Amino acid sequence: GAGVSQSPSNKVTEKGKDVELRCDPISGHTALYWYRQSLGQGLEFLIYFQGNSAPDKSGLPSDRFSAERTGGSVSTLTIQRTQQEDSAVYLCASSLVPGLTEAFFGQGTRLTVV
Amino acid sequence: GDSVTQMEGPVTLSEEAFLTINCTYTATGYPSLFWYVQYPGEGLQLLLKATKADDKGSNKGFEATYRKETTSFHLEKGSVQVSDSAVYFCALSGESNYQLIWGAGTKLIIKP
Numbered sequence: 309g310a311g312v313s314q315s316p317s318n319k320v321t322e323k324g325k326d327v328e329l330r331c332d333p334i335s336g337h338t339a340l341y342w343y344r345q346s347l348g349q350g351l352e353f354l355i356y357f358q359g360n361s362a363p364d365k366s367g368l369p370s371d372r373f374s375a376e377r378t379g380g381s382v383s384t385l386t387i388q389r390t391q392q393e394d395s396a397v398y399l400c401a402s403s404l405v406p407g408l409t410e411a412f413f414g415q416g417t418r419l420t421v422v
Numbered sequence: 423g424d425s426v427t428q429m430e431g432p433v434t435l436s437e438e439a440f441l442t443i444n445c446t447y448t449a450t451g452y453p454s455l456f457w458y459v460q461y462p463g464e465g466l467q468l469l470l471k472a473t474k475a476d477d478k479g480s481n482k483g484f485e486a487t488y489r490k491e492t493t494s495f496h497l498e499k500g501s502v503q504v505s506d507s508a509v510y511f512c513a514l515s516g517e518s519n520y521q522l523i524w525g526a527g528t529k530l531i532i533k534p
Binding site for chain 1: 456463464511513524
């Protein structure tokens with residue numbers, strides 16, 4: 309596609325359920341990033357992929373959070389046993405070369421845990 | 423640790439007004455500074471950047487000057503348009519080139 313696509317755009321889930329968030333990066337972009345934006349706060353780094361490997365997953369807030377990337381393309385962020393504090397907008401970005409200033413962002417997935 | 427503070431929004435202006443969105447930072451070393459913009463229904467995109475003190479970044483009529491003495495990177499535009507309505511984020515470079523440190527964002531509303 310022309311840009312970074314994220315799905316779903318909105319997700320409401322019950323506390324304790326697992327959720328999967330999907331990111332389709334721009335074709336050919338080897339670097340992919342996940343961020344989280346909580347209400348009234350700046351973006352919080354979660355994880356960075358180069359190809360299918362994640363050289364930096366230091367931002368994942370707990371072991372309930374995991375992410376994978378397959379075929380150097382689509383990435384899935386999984387949150388297990390969701391908690392209310394997981395409610396946020398989850399943003400994905402991709403770039404041809406590593407570096408956020410060269411990256412294109414998706415519109416995000418708004419996750420609400422009730 | 424390093425941090426970025428932006429003026430709280432929303433900021434509401436009339437078309438053709440002068441815009442300033444304040445951004446100050448705390449950092450060790452010499453970070454690069456950035457402004458990102460998110461238009462309604464679109465993804466975040468880089469608006470402008472400055473990599474060293476006294477540099478001025480500019481794009482689409484917006485400007486920001488890297489002021490080391492006041493640790494500021496205020497965003498300005500001389501005459502805003504309705505199409506400038508968006509959320510603006512100030513950020514500085516972190517430990518890596520993908521770990522920017524972000525402000526909370528300022529929503530700008532321009533009325534015709």
